Amino acid sequence: ARVVVLISGTGSNMAALMEAAKDPGYGAEIVAVGTDREGTRGVEVARAAGVPTFVVPFRSFSDRSAWDTAMSDRIAEHEPDLVVSAGFMRILGPAVIGRHQAVNIHPALLPSFPGAHAVRDALAHGVRITGTTIHFLDEGVDSGPIIDQVAVPVEDGDDESSLHERIKVVERRMLVDTVGRLAREGWSIDGRHVRFGRTDM
Numbered sequence: 001a002r003v004v005v006l007i008s009g010t011g012s013n014m015a016a017l018m019e020a021a022k023d024p025g026y027g028a029e030i031v032a033v034g035t036d037r038e039g040t041r042g043v044e045v046a047r048a049a050g051v052p053t054f055v056v057p058f059r060s061f062s063d064r065s066a067w068d069t070a071m072s073d074r075i076a077e078h079e080p081d082l083v084v085s086a087g088f089m090r091i092l093g094p095a096v097i098g099r100h101q102a103v104n105i106h107p108a109l110l111p112s113f114p115g116a117h118a119v120r121d122a123l124a125h126g127v128r129i130t131g132t133t134i135h136f137l138d139e140g141v142d143s144g145p146i147i148d149q150v151a152v153p154v155e156d157g158d159d160e161s162s163l164h165e166r167i168k169v170v171e172r173r174m175l176v177d178t179v180g181r182l183a184r185e186g187w188s189i190d191g192r193h194v195r196f197g198r199t200d201m
């Protein structure tokens, strides 16, 4: 399966996918990495590995919908079977969602703590267990059908950065497992429920 990865920062989840995809049996090939920000570490890592990259800076467009359309077009050039939003910090709109099947990885147990500050919000709420969720994108914010979740306990003395780092260790494994399975087995979505395996085979 052809996979386009979208990132906005470090790209450690993207790097884990690229590593897994070196094995031809993995089933997913990272055909391009896209970003809304020039000069991030993740994009440098992708370029160094010879993966095609594209940048669609938000501020270069007059409004959100023009940006969303440009993003959708750039993604489409790579003809992906699946788009993976892995640390991509902007909300993708109808032009992308309507044209591409996309999953997102989120550092909390959805539907708790959606949004850009999930780890901080979970800590502030005082939860003892948080974690990570991989889900299909829909038109809402972190609201689409859930594919998998893994729990991560909050430890005494955790701050946002220590907790986020422990979540990211778990996220990378979950992302690699889930994207590989989606790529190898296909999937179907029935309402809020995701099933592995193709229904048309």
Ligand code: GRF
Residues within 6 Å of the ligand: 007, 008, 009, 010, 011, 012, 013, 014, 042, 086, 087, 088, 105, 106, 107, 168, 171
């Ligand atoms: C991850 O925790 C992801 O869930 C969140 O942003 C972080 C990205 O980390 N949306 P990285 O860029 O993959 O290192």
